[in-house]
Amino acid sequence: MKNPLILTKKKAHFLKENRQDPITGDSFQMGDEIVFCAECKSAFLKESWEYMGNTHCNQEKILRKIPKNRNLTLKKIVKIDYQLLSRRDIVVSWIIDTAIWFIIFMGVIHFFDKNYYPEEVYITIVIVALLLKDNNLITTSIGKKLRRISMIHIKTNKKVNPFLFPLRHIFSAILLLLFMYNSINSLKGFISIFCFICMLDLLISFEKSRRMIDYVLGIAMTKDKNNDK
Ligand SMILES: [Zn+2]
Structure with a gap:
């Protein structure tokens, strides 16, 4: 798998969004390793991403950087029921x-x-x-x-x-x-x-x-x- 992003102080703006991992339901914390689906920009803990078989939205690409404007992409998020x-x-x-x-x-x-x-x-x-x-x-x-x-x-x-x-x-x-x-x-x-x-x-x-x-x-x-x- 490509490298996940690690949440550091520099990336604190992301923590302010208070987003949760769609699978575990846990809020992201400083130091977490995070993966963004390149298609829908959803954020996942590294473990959750691996759990899904390193895929989401029927594709395996992840973002290299934290996406800036999540509101633009929110409606595309694929719902996860498990x-x-x-x-x-x-x-x-x-x-x-x-x-x-x-x-x-x-x-x-x-x-x-x-x-x-x-x-x-x-x-x-x-x-x-x-x-x-x-x-x-x-x-x-x-x-x-x-x-x-x-x-x-x-x-x-x-x-x-x-x-x-x-x-x-x-x-x-x-x-x-x-x-x-x-x-x-x-x-x-x-x-x-x-x-x-x-x-x-x-x-x-x-x-x-x-x-x-x-x-x-x-x-x-x-x-x-x-x-x-
Ligand atoms: Zn996705």
């Missing part, structure tokens, strides 16, 4: 949905052990349940609903089709499949690779509100603003 998530939101919703899946997992293992079903049956069920972790309320999950998290397309602000959610758990599903496979010794290499990918994926999602697959799909988790009271 907010950054706190790590607490992400972690809590992840724990809730993972716990729900784990209860299903234990239930299935317990049930099928007693009744001598073929192994493939319960492996399939727990893996499908894992893939559908974000769909335990069909269009969302209990964890996401409780923390008011939704998935949106970064560029268009549109809600993501819930049928895409299973893709977000593809790495952990592969890991689980390898784990549950009979000849576990011959698969140790693959298991460690996917263990590593899953850990990395989880860390990135806690840190950036996005899983690796979210970057591919151009989507992100955001906090619903509508019922934010």
